[in-house]
Amino acid sequence: MKTSWYREPWAWLVFGLPFVSLISGTTFYIIANSNPDTVVVGDYYKKGKAINFQVSKVKLAQKLGMRFALRTEGNNLIIKPTGIEKTFPLLNIDFVHPTLEARDFKLTLTPDANGNFRHYFEEPIDGKWKITLSSFENKWKIQDTIGLPQSEFIELIPDPTKVQ
Numbered sequence: 001m002k003t004s005w006y007r008e009p010w011a012w013l014v015f016g017l018p019f020v021s022l023i024s025g026t027t028f029y030i031i032a033n034s035n036p037d038t039v040v041v042g043d044y045y046k047k048g049k050a051i052n053f054q055v056s057k058v059k060l061a062q063k064l065g066m067r068f069a070l071r072t073e074g075n076n077l078i079i080k081p082t083g084i085e086k087t088f089p090l091l092n093i094d095f096v097h098p099t100l101e102a103r104d105f106k107l108t109l110t111p112d113a114n115g116n117f118r119h120y121f122e123e124p125i126d127g128k129w130k131i132t133l134s135s136f137e138n139k140w141k142i143q144d145t146i147g148l149p150q151s152e153f154i155e156l157i158p159d160p161t162k163v164q
Helices: 009-034 044-064
Strands: 068-073 076-081 091-096 105-109 117-120 127-135 141-148 154-156
Touching: 044 141, 068 141, 105 117, 141 154
Parallel strands: none
Antiparallel strands: 068 076, 068 154, 076 117, 091 105, 091 127, 127 141
16 A cells, blocks of 8 residues: 655655755845845955055054053043153044944044043943044054053053054
8 A cells, every 4th residue: 555645754854854945045045135244344455455554654653652541430531642742632533343333433532731632421431442543634543452441541552563
């Protein structure tokens, strides 16, 4: 006596596995294309060429003797120049979060009477940040990765190996 094909377990295995893989593959394809990764750079070649240009800015900061110290007191950010004895009319500071592009922000600060740069945040900032300090003319820059909050001053010194 012969049984119907749909009563055989091997028939369901032969037809079921390709069907399940087709459905799961389609699902993964839709998920991958609807949620793009913001960390990945689209034009990596141009980005790599730009890094070489940025290294020269860090080397200029190193040659000029630029150094800064940074700390946070509650919601206050304090950056003081510790290198050369020069006053800066403006200082650009870029805060880049390593994974969340929506949290990135930029500041342009002027010095107070003591020559320190201060900023008050509405909410405390914490976590890991890539910080870039640069002049208003963007001739030199200093980059570093730090964890915030910082109760003690940390030195930000120009290091060409930390260019991002």
